Amino acid sequence: MEDLTSHPEQARGGSAAMPEPSDDALLGRFADGDAMAARLLTDRLGPRSFSVALRMLGNRSEAEDITQEAMMRLWQMAPDWVPGQAQVSTWLYRVTLNLCVDQRRRKRPQTLENAPEVQDGAASVVDRMQDDARKDALQTALGQLPERQQQAVILRHIEELPNPEIAGIMDISVEAVESLIARGKRALAASLAGRRDELGYENG
Amino acid sequence: MKMADNDELENLFAQARQERPALPEDLAVRIETDAEAVRLRRLNATGRPARRSWLQAFEGVGGWRVLGGLVAASAAGVWIGFSAPAFLPDPANFIYAQETTFLVADLNLDADFLEAEE
Numbered sequence: 001m002e003d004l005t006s007h008p009e010q011a012r013g014g015s016a017a018m019p020e021p022s023d024d025a026l027l028g029r030f031a032d033g034d035a036m037a038a039r040l041l042t043d044r045l046g047p048r049s050f051s052v053a054l055r056m057l058g059n060r061s062e063a064e065d066i067t068q069e070a071m072m073r074l075w076q077m078a079p080d081w082v083p084g085q086a087q088v089s090t091w092l093y094r095v096t097l098n099l100c101v102d103q104r105r106r107k108r109p110q111t112l113e114n115a116p117e118v119q120d121g122a123a124s125v126v127d128r129m130q131d132d133a134r135k136d137a138l139q140t141a142l143g144q145l146p147e148r149q150q151q152a153v154i155l156r157h158i159e160e161l162p163n164p165e166i167a168g169i170m171d172i173s174v175e176a177v178e179s180l181i182a183r184g185k186r187a188l189a190a191s192l193a194g195r196r197d198e199l200g201y202e203n204g
Numbered sequence: 205m206k207m208a209d210n211d212e213l214e215n216l217f218a219q220a221r222q223e224r225p226a227l228p229e230d231l232a233v234r235i236e237t238d239a240e241a242v243r244l245r246r247l248n249a250t251g252r253p254a255r256r257s258w259l260q261a262f263e264g265v266g267g268w269r270v271l272g273g274l275v276a277a278s279a280a281g282v283w284i285g286f287s288a289p290a291f292l293p294d295p296a297n298f299i300y301a302q303e304t305t306f307l308v309a310d311l312n313l314d315a316d317f318l319e320a321e322e
Binding site: 071079 | 209210216220221231232235240242246312
């Protein structure tokens with residue numbers, strides 16, 4: 001198998017090797033006024049939120065805004081957090097996904113309304129999205145999945161979360177997660193095969 | 205319907221995992237700025253001082269790295285103080301030298317020097 005050990009939390013300045021406090025503990029420390037805890041949580045959880053948001057939306061600046069907002073909600077809810085009840089990362093993933101859903105719903109009608117005056121505004125938007133995603137066949141195929149399938153597949157196969165955690169994030173049963181992933185992967189495979197054929201015509 | 209084979213899909217997932225983005229530095233700064241605003245607002249609202257404020261002050265002046273430098277410099281100073289290397293004058297001499305106070309007035313500059321100026 002591939003080396004899947006690289007974790008995005010190493011993205012920014014690693015600190016000295018010391019016993020790592022749990023996310024729970026850090027959130028508690030932040031709620032008690034410890035500014036350093038916020039920095040550690042940002043380094044640890046920020047990349048996860050950003051990674052999911054970027055995959056869900058396929059747009060960097062939107063994903064950045066979503067991550068900032070998700071983390072803002074984390075800071076705000078810190079005093080109310082009950083340690084041990086759930087994982088902080090589960091909570092953050094859920095908030096991130098919900099914000100992505102909201103973002104899409106907000107964006108869709110606006111995008112069509114504001115589309116330039118062309119015969120078929122919807123088609124131009126789709127073209128533009130495809131242009132943005134052309135470099136990444138998987139991204140394009142993911143974007144065509146129904147929302148819940150897309151979420152489940154991203155959490156399982158890109159974020160590498162176990163199914164029970166995905167069930168917690170999506171607030172559904174593990175069986176429902178498995179079903180969403182299986183259907184999502186079938187749809188992805190079909191979409192990728194179809195796209196390969198299309199590219200044969202389009203790009204020559 | 206044609207299907208991409210499973211290996212192809214798994215390869216794409218593996219590639220996507222390797223391409224998971226780092227947190228952009230400016231986004232990290234924005235997030236931490238938000239956190240600080242929330243933290244300060246909460247502290248102001250509750251009216252209690254921040255726990256571990258000494259630690260934050262410590263981080264504010266450079267943290268462990270700066271402290272390490274200070275410790276090294278202090279240790280060097282103490283060492284030099286106790287055993288002055290050959291190329292440095294013995295600090296004890298400075299102390300004794302200062303004990304034999306001599307004032308500018310003692311130089312008796314007044315007469316010749318001042319006259320020369322005029």
